[in-house]
Amino acid sequence: MKKRASLAIGVDVGATGLKAAVVDASGKIVLHARCATGGDEGATEVLDRIALLVGMLSERTGAARVGVGSCGLVDPRSGIVVASTKTMRGWAGTRLRDEVAARTGFPVAVENDGDAAARGESTFGAGRGAPSMVMLTLGTGVGGAFVMDGRVLTGASNMAGKFGHVRVGTEGRPCACGAVDCLEAYASAWALRRAAGCEADEVFKRARRGDRAMRAHVDAMADALGEAFAVIAHTVNPSRIVIGGGIAASWSRMAVRAKRVFRARAMKVAYAATRIVVAELGADAGMIGASLIAPPLHQTRR
Numbered sequence: 001m002k003k004r005a006s007l008a009i010g011v012d013v014g015a016t017g018l019k020a021a022v023v024d025a026s027g028k029i030v031l032h033a034r035c036a037t038g039g040d041e042g043a044t045e046v047l048d049r050i051a052l053l054v055g056m057l058s059e060r061t062g063a064a065r066v067g068v069g070s071c072g073l074v075d076p077r078s079g080i081v082v083a084s085t086k087t088m089r090g091w092a093g094t095r096l097r098d099e100v101a102a103r104t105g106f107p108v109a110v111e112n113d114g115d116a117a118a119r120g121e122s123t124f125g126a127g128r129g130a131p132s133m134v135m136l137t138l139g140t141g142v143g144g145a146f147v148m149d150g151r152v153l154t155g156a157s158n159m160a161g162k163f164g165h166v167r168v169g170t171e172g173r174p175c176a177c178g179a180v181d182c183l184e185a186y187a188s189a190w191a192l193r194r195a196a197g198c199e200a201d202e203v204f205k206r207a208r209r210g211d212r213a214m215r216a217h218v219d220a221m222a223d224a225l226g227e228a229f230a231v232i233a234h235t236v237n238p239s240r241i242v243i244g245g246g247i248a249a250s251w252s253r254m255a256v257r258a259k260r261v262f263r264a265r266a267m268k269v270a271y272a273a274t275r276i277v278v279a280e281l282g283a284d285a286g287m288i289g290a291s292l293i294a295p296p297l298h299q300t301r302r
């Protein structure tokens with residue numbers, strides 16, 4: 001099939017699921033495919049699966065350029081996965097950009113999956129039209145990204161916007177990063193499971209039915225988010241904070257309390273300028289965002 005320059009393939013490498021989509025210039029998904037990531041089988045297996053999905057999508061649509069958003073810490077400049085969770089065996093150190101380019105023959109760019117999701121929301125989702133935006137992804141952990149004028153700020157070591165690890169609590173709750181009282185220790189699915197002993201969905205369901213202990217966990221999460229909003233408003237002063245991830249579906253259960261804490265903790269000019277909204281692209285944000293970094297067809301980086 002003839003190559004079509006207007007189309008790009010966005011790949012979302014999650015710790016469990018691998019998703020890829022052909023995205024057109026307006027952010028619409030034309031065709032998509034998915035499979036298990038296979039992270040426990042090693043980096044070569046994951047790279048082979050990425051190449052398989054990309055090849056299949058390209059054959060059917062003519063898309064021939066690729067953007068990849070991956071879990072772990074990814075350096076977009078070197079194209080290398082800098083760090084990763086243990087569940088992705090051997091993923092840290094993988095030359096992600098060059099390996100995918102070698103397997104597919106297409107130009108490839110890579111970034112962190114949270115940054116890709118934020119880019120997607122900023123361009124085509126809940127951050128549309130906002131000059132500056134912070135995205136908080138409330139999933140297993142708490143991902144964060146700061147987007148300014150369409151650019152995702154990465155910082156000196158790709159930690160810019162990683163608000164999941166700002167200190168917001170006083171209970172001494174351990175965080176996955178080794179520190180205590182990070183936002184992630186209060187406002188992630190992992191933290192809820194650890195504190196409440198059941199899955200996030202169940203915590204919200206029981207809290208809604210009037211279970212006081214569960215309500216307290218939801219309140220602690222709302223308080224932590226309110227504190228984090230104040231930190232965010234006073235560091236980067238975004239016009240919008242976008243709440244994404246699996247827990248975003250329960251945002252309405254926390255919004256009033258979180259905003260009350262935010263208002264109490266932030267200066268009025270900072271609070272008043274920040275709109276808090278729920279993400280619009282759902283699980284597609286990462287693929288759509290990754291498609292946006294795909295290099296143009298004439299440029300092949302090796």
Ligand SMILES: [Zn+2]
Nearest residue numbers: 165175177182
């Ligand atoms: Zn932490």
